[in-house]
Amino acid sequence: MSNALEIVKAEIESVKLDFNALLTDKSITFDREYGFAIQVLSGNDHALTTAIGNKVSLLASIKNIAAIGISLNPAKKQAYLVPRKGGICLDISYMGLMDLAMDTGSVLWAQCAVVHAADGFTLLGLDKPPEHRFNQFSSERGEIIGVYVVVKTRDGDYLTHTMPIGKVYDIRDRSDAWKAFCAKKIKSTPWATDAEEMIKKTCIKQAYKMWPKTERLEKAIHYLNTDGGEGLDFGSQNGRAEPVPKVDPRPFIDALLKIEKDSEALEYYRANVRAFHDDKAGHDLFKSATMAHRTKLQEKESQKKKYIEDVDFKEVPQEPEVAA
Numbered sequence: 001m002s003n004a005l006e007i008v009k010a011e012i013e014s015v016k017l018d019f020n021a022l023l024t025d026k027s028i029t030f031d032r033e034y035g036f037a038i039q040v041l042s043g044n045d046h047a048l049t050t051a052i053g054n055k056v057s058l059l060a061s062i063k064n065i066a067a068i069g070i071s072l073n074p075a076k077k078q079a080y081l082v083p084r085k086g087g088i089c090l091d092i093s094y095m096g097l098m099d100l101a102m103d104t105g106s107v108l109w110a111q112c113a114v115v116h117a118a119d120g121f122t123l124l125g126l127d128k129p130p131e132h133r134f135n136q137f138s139s140e141r142g143e144i145i146g147v148y149v150v151v152k153t154r155d156g157d158y159l160t161h162t163m164p165i166g167k168v169y170d171i172r173d174r175s176d177a178w179k180a181f182c183a184k185k186i187k188s189t190p191w192a193t194d195a196e197e198m199i200k201k202t203c204i205k206q207a208y209k210m211w212p213k214t215e216r217l218e219k220a221i222h223y224l225n226t227d228g229g230e231g232l233d234f235g236s237q238n239g240r241a242e243p244v245p246k247v248d249p250r251p252f253i254d255a256l257l258k259i260e261k262d263s264e265a266l267e268y269y270r271a272n273v274r275a276f277h278d279d280k281a282g283h284d285l286f287k288s289a290t291m292a293h294r295t296k297l298q299e300k301e302s303q304k305k306k307y308i309e310d311v312d313f314k315e316v317p318q319e320p321e322v323a324a
Helices: 002-013 018-021 030-042 046-051 055-068 092-105 167-173 176-182 195-210 215-223 252-255 264-274 280-310
Strands: 078-086 085-090 109-116 121-122 129-135 142-153 158-164
Touching: 002 046, 002 055, 002 121, 018 030, 018 055, 018 195, 030 046, 030 078, 030 167, 046 055, 046 078, 046 085, 055 078, 055 215, 078 121, 085 195, 085 215, 092 109, 092 195, 092 215, 109 195, 129 264, 158 167, 158 195, 167 176, 167 195, 195 215, 195 252, 252 264, 264 280
Parallel strands: none
Antiparallel strands: 078 085, 109 142, 121 129, 142 158
16 A cells, blocks of 8 residues: 555645735645645555545645635544545534634634433523533433534624524435435445534534634535535425525624614614515514513613613712811
């Protein structure tokens, strides 16, 4: 295999100029990613053989590292080179997707976790982080019943997205990769080998639609659903098309979340909802975000009012006159 490894080294070296031209994150360097890639391929005979047999897929994956701005650094656990569908794919982990969201400024902080039957889980509102209580050392947490991702935006707001496991599996069952695996046309799929990872990724892929848009994150998710071989299809359910917004609600929601008074939020909603007059999907997303944000503002205003009422506004006594 030493000859094969030398061939692969030369092939990867040949795209150094392309890699540097595509680079979106200057903290990533070709030399380091080259070293990580060789480390992976030299330690996996199947991956090395696949890379030799399909050099185009290998080089495309290397260039996508630069274009997306993700690292193969094993310490970060963001991305991996894996043999899939007769080629080498850049597999981006759910941690990689969250890191991209934070690194690109889409969100300040993110957390994604599965919920088991024996866990305690309470959703406190879409604009608040949930309460998730469990013993992480227990072997009796039960089956996975759902998944959630919560992020903190640049404005300090929280956005929480939850999915029951049935909905996740509905999406899985529509994916080309899962269908091929069930039909025994392929021997493996991430849904079979890394189920929990895929459950989390599915939740993040749905949730990110409501996060501030960043090009690198969108590239990563598009890549995973196409060349990455995961084949997640969010476009249909039970044979029918899911409603897709005709008007992108995210710019409206981004502006809404910057409003700090409930009355102004309501006025903003009334002034802009007409943009979705023939777009039920967009209207529903905009309405839900408005309701969640107004609830948060009303709570803040109520707390402020209570504080003012509790303050004792007794008249400050006059200073006694000093005798001449």
